[in-house]
Amino acid sequence: MRLGGLLFDVLAIAAALAVKFLTPSPAWIETHYSNGVYPSIDRFVRAITGPLPFTLGDVLFIVASLALIVWWVRRLRGAPKGRRLAAAGPLLLRTVAIAGLLFVWFAVSWAFNYSRVPLADKIPVHNERTTEDSVTAFAEHVVDELSHNADAAHRELRKRPPTDGSNAEILYPRFVKVIERLGDRATFAPPHVKPTMFQPLFEASATSGFTDPWTHEVNLDASAFEFERPAIYAHEWAHLAGFADESEANFISVLACTTSKDPLLRYSGWILTWFNLPSSIRVKHHVSRQVYKDIQAIVARYRKQVNPGVEKASRAAYDQYLKANHVKAGFASYHLFVRWLTGADFDSDGLPITRLEVQ
16 A cells, blocks of 8 residues: 555544544534534535435435445455455555545534534423323323314315425424524525435335435435425424434424414424324323324334334434434434423423523
């Protein structure tokens, strides 16, 4: 290996290690990244990838994977038979170096948001309201809201078959108010939803949506029902707005949807909440016939599409990914937003009271 190539590898790996282990404080990230350079980065990246009619992230993943395989095969075949094992060493080093640069891109483009000030530090929570009895009472409220909004939501579906764009237009004013309350000083344009070649994997792994941290593109499960899509869309939009934590994205989605004047958005938000309630909760209130049909349709789709092995492997991998990015609860973090919904104080506009306002 030439000295220049070795220097490249060492510097790339060193840069990745520095990004991983020398992350600035949450306060610094909040001020100078999430509310500093990140909004400009998002606008720049989406200006390139947004107009494309396909998901650039899918293409880059396939091309990079194939190129890596071809490169390894050619290099190893081109080495003398007795030297192939020795040739693998420099190849492995270069592969690690390239992976390091991709990690730096991942962090700088989006993932530093994992280290911003968490919502748990911004929102005062009354622990006495997060008991099993309190959550049960909240679950009863969720049931009532679902039943109250279901028929109106389906009337909206019949009147105006919604698109993700029309949902975004209605959602935008509430979404902006929510992210401003929770710490964003910039606004973030609604993302374009794109088809993905990984749709079969979405279905098999029970993945409802995905935000590409490198290209800032959004994919939603194409099989999701129209009354589910607004909340799923808002969740992914929250990621692009700099809230990387899954529970924070769920919290933003639910607040933006359930406080909307549009019954379809409200219903979608309460559906998302329902499926994130603790499995131990048993409610006494009965849902309406329409709500029951919708919940059963979601469960039936899940049973038909999801491969238990794929789902288990996907969750295990994502659990480790989240923990590696400072999300201690891992995959379980999806459900933690229920604690904020039950234990926080909210103003007359339905927005949470933050510590700054309390002070």
